[in-house]
Amino acid sequence: MKKIIFGAIASVLAVFNIQSADITINGGGASFPAPVYQVWTYSYNQITPNTRINYQSLGSGAGINQVKAGTIDFGGTDNPLTKEQQEEAGLIQFPMLTGGVVPIVNIPRIQPNQLKLDGETLANIFLGKITKWNDPAIQELNPKLKLPNMKITVVHRSDSSGTTYIFTDYLSKVSSEWKDKVGTGSAVEWPTGLGGQKNPGVCNNVFKVRGSIGYTEYTYAVEAKLNCVTLKNKSGQFVAPNMESFSASAANADWKNAPGLYMMLTDMEGENSWPITGVTYILVKKDFKDADKKDAMYKYFNWCLTKGNTSASKLNYVPLPENLVEFLQTEILK
Amino acid sequence: MFATDKIFRLACFICASIIGLLMLGFFIQLICSSLIAWEEFGISFLWSSEWDPVDEKFGALPSILGTLITTTIALIIALPLSFVSALYLVDLPAVIGKILSQALDLLAAIPSVIYGMWGLFILVPIMQLHVQPFLVDTLGLAKLPFIGRFIGEYYNGFGFVTAGIILALMILPYICAIMRDIFKMTPPMLRESAFGVGCTRWETAWNIVIRYGIRGLLGGIFIGLGRALGETMAVLFVIGNMTELPLALFDSGTTIAATLANNFAEADGIQRGVLFALGLILLMMSFGIQVFAQWYLHATSANRGEER
Numbered sequence: 001m002k003k004i005i006f007g008a009i010a011s012v013l014a015v016f017n018i019q020s021a022d023i024t025i026n027g028g029g030a031s032f033p034a035p036v037y038q039v040w041t042y043s044y045n046q047i048t049p050n051t052r053i054n055y056q057s058l059g060s061g062a063g064i065n066q067v068k069a070g071t072i073d074f075g076g077t078d079n080p081l082t083k084e085q086q087e088e089a090g091l092i093q094f095p096m097l098t099g100g101v102v103p104i105v106n107i108p109r110i111q112p113n114q115l116k117l118d119g120e121t122l123a124n125i126f127l128g129k130i131t132k133w134n135d136p137a138i139q140e141l142n143p144k145l146k147l148p149n150m151k152i153t154v155v156h157r158s159d160s161s162g163t164t165y166i167f168t169d170y171l172s173k174v175s176s177e178w179k180d181k182v183g184t185g186s187a188v189e190w191p192t193g194l195g196g197q198k199n200p201g202v203c204n205n206v207f208k209v210r211g212s213i214g215y216t217e218y219t220y221a222v223e224a225k226l227n228c229v230t231l232k233n234k235s236g237q238f239v240a241p242n243m244e245s246f247s248a249s250a251a252n253a254d255w256k257n258a259p260g261l262y263m264m265l266t267d268m269e270g271e272n273s274w275p276i277t278g279v280t281y282i283l284v285k286k287d288f289k290d291a292d293k294k295d296a297m298y299k300y301f302n303w304c305l306t307k308g309n310t311s312a313s314k315l316n317y318v319p320l321p322e323n324l325v326e327f328l329q330t331e332i333l334k
Numbered sequence: 335m336f337a338t339d340k341i342f343r344l345a346c347f348i349c350a351s352i353i354g355l356l357m358l359g360f361f362i363q364l365i366c367s368s369l370i371a372w373e374e375f376g377i378s379f380l381w382s383s384e385w386d387p388v389d390e391k392f393g394a395l396p397s398i399l400g401t402l403i404t405t406t407i408a409l410i411i412a413l414p415l416s417f418v419s420a421l422y423l424v425d426l427p428a429v430i431g432k433i434l435s436q437a438l439d440l441l442a443a444i445p446s447v448i449y450g451m452w453g454l455f456i457l458v459p460i461m462q463l464h465v466q467p468f469l470v471d472t473l474g475l476a477k478l479p480f481i482g483r484f485i486g487e488y489y490n491g492f493g494f495v496t497a498g499i500i501l502a503l504m505i506l507p508y509i510c511a512i513m514r515d516i517f518k519m520t521p522p523m524l525r526e527s528a529f530g531v532g533c534t535r536w537e538t539a540w541n542i543v544i545r546y547g548i549r550g551l552l553g554g555i556f557i558g559l560g561r562a563l564g565e566t567m568a569v570l571f572v573i574g575n576m577t578e579l580p581l582a583l584f585d586s587g588t589t590i591a592a593t594l595a596n597n598f599a600e601a602d603g604i605q606r607g608v609l610f611a612l613g614l615i616l617l618m619m620s621f622g623i624q625v626f627a628q629w630y631l632h633a634t635s636a637n638r639g640e641e642r
Contacts, residue, residue: 194492
């Protein structure tokens with residue numbers, strides 16, 4: 001009997017031994033890019049078997065806290081740290097992916113991207129000042145649409161989230177009333193509406209409640225087949241949310257003059273820019289002790305920024321523009 | 335022989351005291367972790383209704399009230415239902431009674447997240463499209479003076495009532511199963527004597543069965559109450575998750591448990607302290623209910639003719 005137990009333990013250890021790589025790198029944080037990160041870690045483990053990367057989807061706040069505490073090697077976050085915050089915590093921050101946050105609606109007989117809104121109207125809806133879909137302010141933007149006399153139900157995130165940070169940052173930029181009353185944050189004091197848990201929860205509530213409007217990462221809206229909204233951008237153009245308008249927004253960013261690479265891609269200039277675009281970031285410790293580990297990790301990030309593009313695009317995320325990738329490679333990931 | 339007895343006694347003592355230590359540990363840990371919240375907001379945290387994560391101003395009142403409201407609705411619905419079903423189950427012909435009893439036990443074993451999903455996918459649309467329009471638009475309850483304000487004109491299927499109904503369905507099997515077992519324990523002689531002096535079934539149930547099993551009955555109710563107080567996932571799905579003062583029954587709101595589940599993953603600093611403080615409040619509420627139940631049973635035991 002004892003022999004069998006020893007044998008079993010030995011074989012279990014042997015299995016672990018085969019799987020354990022020379023270097024294991026643990027990351028965690030933002031849940032918005034997690035689908036891409038998971039595909040990346042899987043593909044990367046296939047081609048470089050001696051480096052094992054793990055990414056746990058914990059949420060942006062948890063990513064920041066844990067990389068500060070040193071329990072993980074790199075953290076992912078959607079709400080960037082300012083240069084001062086980075087220096088205080090001894091962290092380096094750089095962008096990894098771009099994606100869009102989109103308002104989604106459930107109004108009977110309204111087609112995808114058919115409803116046009118501008119920033120102020122959107123803010124007023126989320127402030128609870130516009131309560132009916134046939135409100136003159138909405139009708140004026142959509143002269144040809146027959147809008148129903150239906151109550152608007154606002155749906156927002158109930159948990160704290162980088163998506164909310166990007167969305168409220170946009171609303172604060174386009175509406176001074178929003179900025180004063182609510183402000184920007186990964187969780188805010190919502191004036192009206194009902195909350196859904198994570199992106200799927202918001203999608204679900206919008207899907208369930210007729211006359212509702214919510215916001216979510218673009219990927220989730222596509223997967224849930226929910227109707228997006230066309231928004232008026234800073235240049236006065238109405239743009240639909242898609243990969244092109246997200247990249248247009250990213251291309252108009254001046255990364256080189258952004259201290260600490262702190263950048264919000266909301267309300268960007270440019271005719272084709274989608275106004276609520278967001279960047280997701282990676283955080284690593286500045287004085288990373290283990291040199292081998294640091295090498296392997298930077299190699300991995302390099303691979304993600306170059307070879308990882310195709311899998312990111314497939315999942316509706318926009319890879320960073322080429323000039324920014326080059327800048328990152330020469331300045332940070334050297 | 336003597337030695338083994340000693341060892342066994344010691345082992346039992348350790349195991350039993352772990353429960354007490356665990357309870358004590360929870361209290362100490364919650365108090366320590368929530369200290370920064372109490373220092374910042376003081377005791378007014380309990381009745382402050384503000385919840386602004388951007389300015390880091392927090393108050394517990396919306397969550398506490400939400401917990402109390404949903405629990406009350408749940409008990410109002412579940413108590414009479416489980417009482418009559420338990421009475422019926424005991425008096426049924428053995429075969430049907432057994433099948434229904436099994437179904438009841440099965441119902442108690444369904445994980446809460448399933449109730450939540452059912453609530454979100456089935457109950458919320460029913461509430462939005464049928465129940466709430468009927469109550470508000472057809473019956474015009476919202477237009478009634480005074481009461482109307484508490485019903486609320488605005489509805490979207492989510493809110494306190496929906497959460498209360500889900501909770502009622504969740505605690506019903508617990509309460510009902512315990513009541514059934516208590517009713518069964520009533521000595522047949524007592525029941526038969528009651529019938530013998532001409533009591534109806536209802537009089538027998540009300541005057542004999544309940545009096546005999548009041549301790550167990552209250553125990554069952556408090557188990558249900560405890561579950562309703564702390565239930566998280568099922569409520570979170572359907573309550574609407576708005577941290578503001580509840581004004582009407584169809585409003586969206588939040589409960590302590592739902593607030594904790596929503597915010598814990600990303601909270602740090604003062605907000606984390608606030609969440610621990612909410613956890614402490616919830617624990618105190620459950621604790622208070624237990625103490626009250628024990629006190630009530632003790633205080634009224636003489637009336638029921640129990641021996642002290």
